[in-house]
Amino acid sequence: MTERSVTVCPPVKGEGRQVRVDGEPVGAASSLRGLAEIMRRAGWVGLDEIDVADSPVIEWYGGGPEVW
16 A cells, blocks of 8 residues: 655645645645544544644645644
């Protein structure tokens, strides 16, 4: 199975951070909780905020999981 990738783009004031899964836009998140929900909808199961913050499949641009 091929490892899937998640890209979290730099934050945009008032819009959060755009999220892409395997290069495709899947939504915008304004918190780790929101990102976890986007990832659940994309097929990842059982994620919470801590899992998302520590996930090796996520590439963060414009700051890490503490920047929104």
